Amino acid sequence: MELKNKIVLITGASKGIGKDLSTALAEQGATVVITARTQKLLARLQSEIGKAGGSAYYIAADLCKHKQIEQLFARIKKQFGRLDVLINNAGIGIFGQLVDFSMKDFDKIMEINVRAVYICCQQALKMMMAAQKGHIINMSSAACLKGYANQTAYIASKQAIIGLTRSLAAEVQKHQISVSVLLPGGVDTEMIAAARPDLDQSVLIPPSDISKTVLYMLSLSPRSTVDEIFIRRRAKPI
8 A cells, every 4th residue: 555645543643652653654655643532742743743744633532432433533534535544553551460350440441442443443444435445453462362460351352352353354355445453562662661560671662663564564555465463572682
């Protein structure tokens, strides 16, 4: 896919992987629609992208609220008339032992990490199916392939994303829409710092490596697609 002038929506765009993704895709000529809850951070990122010669358009939205997700996609349709790429990057991590993990926290994780992704896919497909093209990339986690203590709720939510992606990919391939999942592990973000305080920051994957992987996933011709990519940190960086 040629990214120049493509409309790309990135959720959780205000920091971490989402911020780096937004900058990287804008550098490739895409118009990035950036969304998160904090308007101040989005406005700052939009300004940074603009000063670098890129094109960004921010819409603050709380993905816990179904109505706000619908309004987000309605504004994209009104402003641009289409959506070429959706990157479901927004996610949260709350960690603790299952035996005393609160259902409130469990529901919060599922609301952001699974329900919001499901609704965003649903809304995006209304435009993509009409155009008979598009690409959705969902962020899961390498933790799903191993399992870690005190991450049961988080990993359960990210495992759900793998199943959702596989099923949806089969469902919409007849409409020339690709649905892919990326499983990053140990990225240098605030979430990893909270989940794995034992890890030295110097061994963590820079967010730019995730952006490069996404760019690869989007760079293929219409004759091929990437279903899943697992990217992990080296045990000992070179």
